[in-house]
Amino acid sequence: KKETLKVTWVKVNQDFGSIFSTLLPGTMAKLEPPEGGSFLDGLEVRVAFGKVLKQSLSELSGGQRSLLALSLILALLLFKPAPLYILDEVDAALDLSHTQNIGRMIKAHFPHSQFIVVSLKEGMFNNANVLFRTKFVDGVSTVQRTVTKQTK
Amino acid sequence: KKETLKVTWVKVNQDFGSIFSTLLPGTMAKLEPPEGGSFLDGLEVRVAFGKVLKQSLSELSGGQRSLLALSLILALLLFKPAPLYILDEVDAALDLSHTQNIGRMIKAHFPHSQFIVVSLKEGMFNNANVLFRTKFVDGVSTVQRTVTKQTK
Amino acid sequence: MHIKEICLEGFKSYATRTVVSGFDPHFNAITGLNGSGKSNILDSICFVLGITNLQQVRAANLQELVYKQGQAGITKATVSVTFDNSERNRSPLGYEEHPEITVTRQIVVGGRNKYLINGKLAQPSQVQNLFHSVQLNVNNPHFLIMQGRITKVLNMKPPEILSMLEEAA
Amino acid sequence: MHIKEICLEGFKSYATRTVVSGFDPHFNAITGLNGSGKSNILDSICFVLGITNLQQVRAANLQELVYKQGQAGITKATVSVTFDNSERNRSPLGYEEHPEITVTRQIVVGGRNKYLINGKLAQPSQVQNLFHSVQLNVNNPHFLIMQGRITKVLNMKPPEILSMLEEAA
Numbered sequence: 171k172k173e174t175l176k177v178t179w180v181k182v183n184q185d186f187g188s189i190f191s192t193l194l195p196g197t198m199a200k201l202e203p204p205e206g207g208s209f210l211d212g213l214e215v216r217v218a219f220g221k222v223l224k225q226s227l228s229e230l231s232g233g234q235r236s237l238l239a240l241s242l243i244l245a246l247l248l249f250k251p252a253p254l255y256i257l258d259e260v261d262a263a264l265d266l267s268h269t270q271n272i273g274r275m276i277k278a279h280f281p282h283s284q285f286i287v288v289s290l291k292e293g294m295f296n297n298a299n300v301l302f303r304t305k306f307v308d309g310v311s312t313v314q315r316t317v318t319k320q321t322k
Numbered sequence: 323k324k325e326t327l328k329v330t331w332v333k334v335n336q337d338f339g340s341i342f343s344t345l346l347p348g349t350m351a352k353l354e355p356p357e358g359g360s361f362l363d364g365l366e367v368r369v370a371f372g373k374v375l376k377q378s379l380s381e382l383s384g385g386q387r388s389l390l391a392l393s394l395i396l397a398l399l400l401f402k403p404a405p406l407y408i409l410d411e412v413d414a415a416l417d418l419s420h421t422q423n424i425g426r427m428i429k430a431h432f433p434h435s436q437f438i439v440v441s442l443k444e445g446m447f448n449n450a451n452v453l454f455r456t457k458f459v460d461g462v463s464t465v466q467r468t469v470t471k472q473t474k
Numbered sequence: 475m476h477i478k479e480i481c482l483e484g485f486k487s488y489a490t491r492t493v494v495s496g497f498d499p500h501f502n503a504i505t506g507l508n509g510s511g512k513s514n515i516l517d518s519i520c521f522v523l524g525i526t527n528l529q530q531v532r533a534a535n536l537q538e539l540v541y542k543q544g545q546a547g548i549t550k551a552t553v554s555v556t557f558d559n560s561e562r563n564r565s566p567l568g569y570e571e572h573p574e575i576t577v578t579r580q581i582v583v584g585g586r587n588k589y590l591i592n593g594k595l596a597q598p599s600q601v602q603n604l605f606h607s608v609q610l611n612v613n614n615p616h617f618l619i620m621q622g623r624i625t626k627v628l629n630m631k632p633p634e635i636l637s638m639l640e641e642a643a
Numbered sequence: 644m645h646i647k648e649i650c651l652e653g654f655k656s657y658a659t660r661t662v663v664s665g666f667d668p669h670f671n672a673i674t675g676l677n678g679s680g681k682s683n684i685l686d687s688i689c690f691v692l693g694i695t696n697l698q699q700v701r702a703a704n705l706q707e708l709v710y711k712q713g714q715a716g717i718t719k720a721t722v723s724v725t726f727d728n729s730e731r732n733r734s735p736l737g738y739e740e741h742p743e744i745t746v747t748r749q750i751v752v753g754g755r756n757k758y759l760i761n762g763k764l765a766q767p768s769q770v771q772n773l774f775h776s777v778q779l780n781v782n783n784p785h786f787l788i789m790q791g792r793i794t795k796v797l798n799m800k801p802p803e804i805l806s807m808l809e810e811a812a
């Protein structure tokens with residue numbers, strides 16, 4: 171069982187690092203045991219910008235934290251896929267280019283799962299194949315469906 | 323002293339309600355003592371959509387919560403003005419029209435204080451008189467100033 | 475399997491029967507103004523999947539999920555989700571012969587939960603088994619990121635992050 | 644009084660001397676890509692205003708405020724804020740004769756805080772009195788909303804909301 175956990179850690183770590191560096195070129199991210207401990211004591215998130223590992227995550231910006239968290243969550247999803255993923259405004263702190271990158275990543279690297287993504291940002295929902303628009307009319311919610319013209 | 327506190331409560335309450343209903347027409351907001359208590363026990367935030375007071379704030383949407391929090395904070399600022407206000411991405415959860423409303427409200431109703439507002443949204447920063455753009459170049463942050471063409 | 479259609483009636487801000495159909499098998503987005511009902515649709519999916527911790531759907535009790543808490547003449551909340559189950563090797567256990575699966579959950583003010591699978595009354599445990607067999611455990615979800623919660627994973631203590639990996643292992 | 648200009652040197656991601664001038668007396672905005680340095684400018688204002696709880700500026704200790712924590716040849720962080728003080732009736736106590744006030748704070752790696760007011764060395768208490776006399780108490784700020792913190796006021800307990808009013812009273 172300890173062996174399975176270690177295998178999980180290695181694979182998730184690989185994807186975590188690769189997704190994060192794709193979203194933020196020139197960076198590195200990993201999960202490692204706390205100082206002086208083994209992985210059974212727990213795992214900490216460590217990042218490097220350029221070659222230098224940061225001592226803590228506190229100086230990261232709001233957008234960088236969102237990208238880091240998303241990278242870890244997506245890495246776990248790659249390891250243990252679910253048929254469907256539900257994401258509510260995960261791009262709230264992201265600028266336009268990062269928002270677009272998340273949208274494109276979902277399209278290109280997660281083709282075998284269904285995504286239902288809530289977003290206020292065109293940079294995100296323009297990547298979707300189907301867009302549902304909610305509207306509050308006469309005190310109740312309504313929904314309208316539109317198909318996004320997708321060019322490959 | 324109890325009297326001063328009560329006067330503060332009455333005035334802040336008035337502005338809180340008026341700002342919130344300006345941002346979300348057809349709503350009402352107030353601070354009131356908890357059930358069966360007096361204002362000295364504390365104050366709770368209560369909202370009404372239409373005529374019905376809500377039992378709790380939990381069903382509110384992300385954007386509605388931001389507008390409610392901002393309304394209370396701005397009401398406190400009206401009561402006890404500061405020379406300068408620093409707001410970092412308070413519009414993260416707001417759609418375009420609400421973002422624009424906050425920007426316009428700052429311009430129109432808070433003319434005697436200086437605002438420094440960080441935002442990723444044009445709907446907010448288009449209302450500013452001066453815009454500073456930060457950019458990461460060769461590993462360091464840089465800033466460029468632009469003047470926004472303001473039409474009244 | 476993937477969602478094809480969701481039907482909401484009396485659920486939160488969806489007072490009247492609202493059919494959201496034509497979901498894409500891969501990438502769907504929902505947008506709209508603040509308070510218009512986007513997160514409520516995600517809540518309705520969690521509701522059908524069998525969520526028990528109602529705080530996750532911003533309610534204190536089941537009655538709060540009914541339109542205006544039942545104070546406006548609507549006394550029940552019903553959500554039906556229809557899944558496309560044509561990929562047999564990714565089918566929930568025991569449903570390989572069903573190309574479509576519709577799961578319905580209903581609450582009546584003053585009453586209790588009721589579940590239906592393909593129109594027949596079902597026990598909560600049957601619904602749970604169906605979804606758990608395809609890695610959809612909404613009460614310990616790795617597939618769900620709710621509004622404002624994206625960075626909470628960064629605030630986890632090291633043992634908590636390790637147990638998140640154990641869940642996946 | 645209002646900010647006219649901020650000069651950052653060696654502070655966080657502002658390695659080289661960066662002058663941000665021409666602030667509008669009323670409405671200024673700062674925008675840019677994620678991680679480009681927007682919040683760091685707000686942190687620099689808090690720094691000069693005399694912040695003591697460094698968690699509020701996302702640092703664990705003063706050294707972390709220096710560019711690359713002093714590991715890249717830069718050993719001090721200096722921030723100067725120049726205020727327009729032409730409105731005498733809104734002047735800090737004792738500075739009515741100064742149409743401009745420049746407050747500087749500097750930290751040197753391995754050293755301590757240093758403050759200057761209009762170029763002269765000043766005690767932290769002098770700086771605190773200056774700002775408190777115009778309602779700018781950065782250590783109990785009603786004028787500051789940091790990133791991601793806007794809705795925390797809604798999670799306050801009733802007594803906490805009451806004390807927020809007491810602060811203003």
Ligand SMILES: Nc1ncnc2c1ncn2[C@@H]1O[C@H](COP(=O)(O)OP(=O)(O)OP(=O)(O)O)[C@@H](O)[C@H]1O
Pocket residue numbers: 304371381382383384385386415485486487506507508509510511512513514515538539540541542543621
């Ligand atoms: N039981 C209910 N009956 C009627 N209305 C309800 C009920 N529960 C929630 N609502 C309403 O639904 C609205 C919130 O909907 P929702 O959270 O889906 O908004 P949203 O589109 O996600 O907005 P945002 O972009 O701000 O997050 C609120 O106005 C709330 O009062």
Ligand SMILES: Nc1ncnc2c1ncn2[C@@H]1O[C@H](COP(=O)(O)OP(=O)(O)OP(=O)(O)O)[C@@H](O)[C@H]1O
Pocket residue numbers: 219229230231232233234263456654655656675676677678679680681682683684707708709710711712790
């Ligand atoms: N002492 C320091 N030395 C060098 N770089 C630093 C230091 N402290 C913080 N940084 C860097 O500053 C960047 C964050 O800047 P900041 O928080 O101002 O971004 P931001 O523009 O507000 O972005 P966002 O829109 O994502 O909130 C990070 O890349 C961080 O590594």
Ligand SMILES: [Mg+2]
Pocket residue numbers: 383384385512513514621
């Ligand atoms: Mg929402």
Ligand SMILES: [Mg+2]
Pocket residue numbers: 231232233681682683790
């Ligand atoms: Mg920031």
